Amino acid sequence: xxxxxxxxxxxxxxxxxxxxxxxxxxxxxxxxxxxxxxxxxxxxxxxxxxxxxxxxxxxxxxxxxxxxxxxxxxxxxxxxxxxxxxxxxxxxxxxxxxxxxxxxxxxxxxxxxxxxxxxxxxxxxxxxxxxxxxxxxxxxxxxxxxxxxxxxxxxxxxxxxxxxxxxxxxxxxxxxxxxxxxxxxxxxxxxxxxxxxxxxxxxxxxxxxxxxxxxxxxxxxxx
Amino acid sequence: xxxxxxxxxxxxxxxxxxxxxxxxxxxxxxxxxxxxxxxxxxxxxxxxxxxxxxxxxxxxxxxxxxxxxxxxxxxxxxxxxxxxxxxxxxxxxxxxxxxxxxxxxxxxxxxxxxxxxxxxxxxxxxxxxxxxxxxxxxxxxxxxxxxxxxxxxxxxxxxxxxxxxxxxxxxxxxxxxxxxxxxxxxxxxxxxxxxxxxxxxxxxxxxxxxxxxxxxxxxxxxxxxxxxxxxxxxxxxxxxxxxxxxxxxxxxxxxxxxxxxxxxxxxxxxxxxxxxxxxxxxxxxxxxxxx
Numbered sequence: 001x002x003x004x005x006x007x008x009x010x011x012x013x014x015x016x017x018x019x020x021x022x023x024x025x026x027x028x029x030x031x032x033x034x035x036x037x038x039x040x041x042x043x044x045x046x047x048x049x050x051x052x053x054x055x056x057x058x059x060x061x062x063x064x065x066x067x068x069x070x071x072x073x074x075x076x077x078x079x080x081x082x083x084x085x086x087x088x089x090x091x092x093x094x095x096x097x098x099x100x101x102x103x104x105x106x107x108x109x110x111x112x113x114x115x116x117x118x119x120x121x122x123x124x125x126x127x128x129x130x131x132x133x134x135x136x137x138x139x140x141x142x143x144x145x146x147x148x149x150x151x152x153x154x155x156x157x158x159x160x161x162x163x164x165x166x167x168x169x170x171x172x173x174x175x176x177x178x179x180x181x182x183x184x185x186x187x188x189x190x191x192x193x194x195x196x197x198x199x200x201x202x203x204x205x206x207x208x209x210x211x212x213x214x215x216x217x218x219x220x221x222x223x
Numbered sequence: 224x225x226x227x228x229x230x231x232x233x234x235x236x237x238x239x240x241x242x243x244x245x246x247x248x249x250x251x252x253x254x255x256x257x258x259x260x261x262x263x264x265x266x267x268x269x270x271x272x273x274x275x276x277x278x279x280x281x282x283x284x285x286x287x288x289x290x291x292x293x294x295x296x297x298x299x300x301x302x303x304x305x306x307x308x309x310x311x312x313x314x315x316x317x318x319x320x321x322x323x324x325x326x327x328x329x330x331x332x333x334x335x336x337x338x339x340x341x342x343x344x345x346x347x348x349x350x351x352x353x354x355x356x357x358x359x360x361x362x363x364x365x366x367x368x369x370x371x372x373x374x375x376x377x378x379x380x381x382x383x384x385x386x387x388x389x390x391x392x393x394x395x396x397x398x399x400x401x402x403x404x405x406x407x408x409x410x411x412x413x414x415x416x417x418x419x420x421x422x423x424x425x426x427x428x429x430x431x432x433x434x435x436x437x438x439x440x441x442x443x444x445x446x447x448x449x450x451x452x453x454x455x456x457x458x459x460x461x462x463x464x465x466x467x468x469x470x471x472x473x474x475x476x477x478x479x480x481x482x483x484x485x486x487x488x489x490x491x492x493x494x495x496x497x498x499x500x501x502x503x504x505x506x507x508x509x510x511x512x513x514x
């Protein structure tokens with residue numbers, strides 16, 4: 001059995017989730033606290049992947065990152081990154097595609113915390129960052145976990161975007177969801193079933209863990 | 224000496240209000256801000272703490288300028304070294320009692336202060352508990368202790384006792400008096416409870432529509448005319464019911480309901496919910512020992 005598509009899928013999901021976490025925490029914090037007029041526009045942009053067909057995103061990525069145009073060429077020359085039909089391109093596309101799944105839970109987690117917590121910390125002489133990392137984030141762990149898991153699971157489940165930008169190169173950009181499609185087309189139902197069942201079981205387990213942890217069932221069990 | 228002279232336009236829901244506060248508070252004073260909700264009491268505290276920026280004006284503390292809009296001076300709340308007790312206490316749920324206190328301190332030398340405060344506020348047995356497992360009174364004591372860890376000169380209390388029941392209130396009023404004296408604080412308190420104000424504070428500033436309309440010592444502020452009576456209590460009218468030719472007025476004084484007989488002319492300007500003073504000077508009270 002070829003494990004490559006599964007390995008690529010989970011590698012992509014882990015890398016994407018890690019980078020998303022770093023981006024999303026400051027972004028969510030900004031969204032909760034800003035009074036800027038640009039907020040609705042930024043919010044809209046972040047939420048676009050929720051409603052837009054993945055192929056639309058994939059198509060624009062493909063056009064934008066193509067070495068044949070100025071932007072893709074610039075990235076290629078400046079950073080030495082070739083984003084079309086490469087793992088790097090998959091990561092960039094996945095980050096944008098899964099952004100709302102990470103930002104929204106963290107944003108709502110932060111926004112339901114009483115504002116007085118921030119103010120109390122300020123009055124004690126603590127900086128914004130100390131307040132964020134020592135006071136605010138530890139008090140919305142459930143939202144952080146939800147964001148991490150949703151972003152991870154959503155990246156695992158990607159199909160359209162990765163197919164367009166990645167091009168299904170075996171061992172490089174062919175992820176499990178594409179492999180299933182290919183195997184079904186080739187009437188290899190056994191292989192398709194293998195990938196499908198692995199994804200099914202792992203996704204089920206991850207989501208179950210979240211509900212167990214956030215519902216406090218594990219704590220009760222250990223007691 | 225705190226000198227405040229500020230102006231701020233406040234928008235709440237659909238109404239606008241001009242907060243225009245001008246006052247001086249001497250070092251070591253315990254001053255109460257009194258007034259209806261929306262009169263600008265909390266906003267005044269928040270402006271003092273630096274959590275709200277005034278549109279115009281100055282705040283100077285012991286000749287040091289904290290706010291001076293003309294010269295674009297604004298000291299951040301982080302640098303003001305103020306103790307602030309929030310209405311909802313704002314205890315950090317992820318930290319234990321001890322960690323809440325430690326988070327408030329900046330230097331290692333404050334270990335001694337923390338130990339002292341734990342002792343004073345009787346938090347010793349609760350050190351490792353999380354705030355949400357504490358009772359209201361315990362949370363309040365922790366909030367008070369936490370506000371004092373960094374040894375502030377000014378303590379701001381935003382209705383600190385409003386959510387507590389009567390017995391615990393009395394006890395905590397004693398704590399506030401104690402810390403105010405022991406730490407030589409200048410304290411500004413927001414309170415609606417006239418009994419509490421009389422007990423704790425030396426001066427009251429009455430706010431209405433964002434302005435200080437009256438100020439003075441509590442007993443003068445809360446009684447319109449001076450009565451040389453031996454007995455006077457402040458209470459709230461609960462019920463007015465006619466009986467035969469007179470009316471019986473039930474007044475809630477602290478946690479007791481007292482019935483007072485009144486005639487129709489006396490009751491004319493009074494309604495249920497009014498704050499009243501029950502006073503008497505021509506009767507002979509009897510003392511019973513209760514403890």
